[in-house]
Amino acid sequence: MVYRSLKHIYCQIVDDTVGRTLAATGTLAQEVREAAPKTNSKAAAALVGARIAGLAAEKGITQVAFDRGHYPYHGRVKELAEAARKGGLKF
Numbered sequence: 001m002v003y004r005s006l007k008h009i010y011c012q013i014v015d016d017t018v019g020r021t022l023a024a025t026g027t028l029a030q031e032v033r034e035a036a037p038k039t040n041s042k043a044a045a046a047l048v049g050a051r052i053a054g055l056a057a058e059k060g061i062t063q064v065a066f067d068r069g070h071y072p073y074h075g076r077v078k079e080l081a082e083a084a085r086k087g088g089l090k091f
Contacts, residue, residue, distance in 0.1 A: 023055035045076035046083040053087020066091040
């Protein structure tokens with residue numbers, strides 16, 4: 001699931017069968033803030049995508065459903081998705 005605001009972008013992996021968040025990250029995470037000074041950029045979104053893929057890999061998650069909500073698939077949302085795919089997530 002992806003949430004995008006004017007200044008930040010967040011991503012989480014949720015197990016809908018039990019309603020539990022398995023992994024979550026966003027531009028407020030320390031690692032992302034240090035690497036990307038502007039949190040509302042495509043580069044920051046790509047870092048979030050790579051980080052969520054890494055967190056998923058640590059937990060053994062490879063297949064997810066990409067829920068972008070009502071956000072169009074371009075810009076920061078697209079960068080996040082492409083970085084997550086490069087990191088090993090399949091959707």
